[in-house]
Amino acid sequence: MKNFFKKYVLNFANLFFLLTISCFFIPSKYAAEMKGGLKSFFVFGAFLLIIEIAFLFSIRKTSKERASKDIMTFVFAFLFIWEFCVSRLNLLPFVFVPAPENVFYVFISDTAKIIQGFFSSMFLILVGMNLSIISAVIIGTLVGWNPRLTKAVYPIVKAISTVPALIYTPYVVLIMPTFRAASLCVIFLSGFWGAIMDSINNTAFVEKKIVNAAKVLNLSTPTILFKIIIPFNLPRIINSLPIRLAAALMTLTVAEMLGADSGMGYYVRYSLNFANYTKAIAGIIFIGFVVTILNTVIDTLKKHLIKWNY
Secondary structure: OHHHHHHHOOOHHHHHHHHHHHHHHOOOHHHHHOOOOOOOOHHHHHHHHHHHHHHHHHOOOHHHHHHHHHHHHHHHHHHHHHHHHHHHOOOOOOOOOOOHHHHHHHHHHOHHHHHHHHHHHHHHHHHHHHHHHHHHHHHHHHHHHOHHHHHHHHHHHHHHHOOOHHHHHHHHHHHOOOHHHHHHHHHHHHHHHHHHHHHHHHHHHOOHHHHHHHHHOOOOHHHHHHHHHHHHHHHHHHHOHHHHHHHHHHHHHHHHHHHOOOOHHHHHHHHHHOOOHHHHHHHHHHHHHHHHHHHHHHHHHHHHHOOOOO
16 A cells, blocks of 8 residues: 555656646636636646646556656646646746646637647648658668769768758748648658668668578568568667657648648647737647657557567
8 A cells, every 4th residue: 555655646647637727716817807707627737637647547557657757857846837727826927937727728619720720730741751651661672772873872861861841831832832732742751861860770780691692582672672671670660759749740830830721730830820828829839748649659559569579
């Protein structure tokens, strides 16, 4: 019982969680002084409860206990300060720092728009990322297999990959016939050059004894490339996916803020255009949540699909 309390109850994360919940019972200056008032605390409270449940679930594994406690301590401490200083004391500029109750209430009042933007962005991300990674892996492996081709192509790819996709995103949005085509193009380019450079390097890092053993068995070149080299490098490819995903989402968000009429980035831009910082912050929080979920999915797939990880 003592170990149970020490592991699940007696920690700073739970302390800040309880402090944040206790703030709901303190009279709110924000509600009394602001014209718009304070929205219901139930949505924000439900969000806190969901995070707490996820936290308790995550610390079941001893290997993740300390990291989870440290992360959630910072999260709950930030939410406590936000709730106490804004919702209760109204100390910060209300125009730029809305109350957390009002921010999280947006997920109820604007559910349809947020969901529509999510599916619009996810379609572009999934299609663009899949096209860029698959084509980069295939082309990069073929280039890396041929030393002469590697020497000719690799310096060019390395030079192009250093140019952030954000720089030419406005130009691509301008010249493409439709926004969807522009978005797919910039997402593709944001992941392609780095992925093809990694694929060329990964092919060169394959152990020579593996390649020599395949040649002794008289395996054809396509068999060696697609059934030995690419599977051998698959752990490295998947390990780089979170970085590619972050770059793609950043590029897509900028593209949506420039010329879209839907999407997660468009929702933030539209809110900022009307100085609705409550909705803008809600959109930013939602984007961060989506990125976290996608990275979790990638980690789960890596653990279950790549049994030969090294």
